[in-house]
Amino acid sequence: MASPIVECVPNFSEGRDRSIIDAIARSISGVAGVSLLDVDPGADTNRTVYTFIGAPGAVGAAALAAARTARSLIDKARHTGARGRHRHGGLHRAREAGRGGAGQ
Numbered sequence: 001m002a003s004p005i006v007e008c009v010p011n012f013s014e015g016r017d018r019s020i021i022d023a024i025a026r027s028i029s030g031v032a033g034v035s036l037l038d039v040d041p042g043a044d045t046n047r048t049v050y051t052f053i054g055a056p057g058a059v060g061a062a063a064l065a066a067a068r069t070a071r072s073l074i075d076k077a078r079h080t081g082a083r084g085r086h087r088h089g090g091l092h093r094a095r096e097a098g099r100g101g102a103g104q
Helices: 018-029 056-073 089-098
Strands: 006-008 034-042 047-054
Touching: 006 056, 018 034, 018 047, 018 056, 034 056, 047 056
Parallel strands: none
Antiparallel strands: 006 047, 034 047
């Protein structure tokens, strides 16, 4: 039986600075067992979408590596783009609920 393959398609809030875009791509492709299929930067929205596949554990490791790299390099306080900054509903509601905010 073949091993399962999963796909991950995250986007990060940087679509203009090639050094940051490439650093995130390297953090993904540097994980054994992961294939980075596409990197699609968007200057207008200032976001880049990455598409990669692999075994579930490897893809999870690559997603975390990418998030860590992005967090260390992207300054969200200075981010601009056509979509602007926005809150991702479920994630932020869960955080707020844990602090006695929304949802309690």
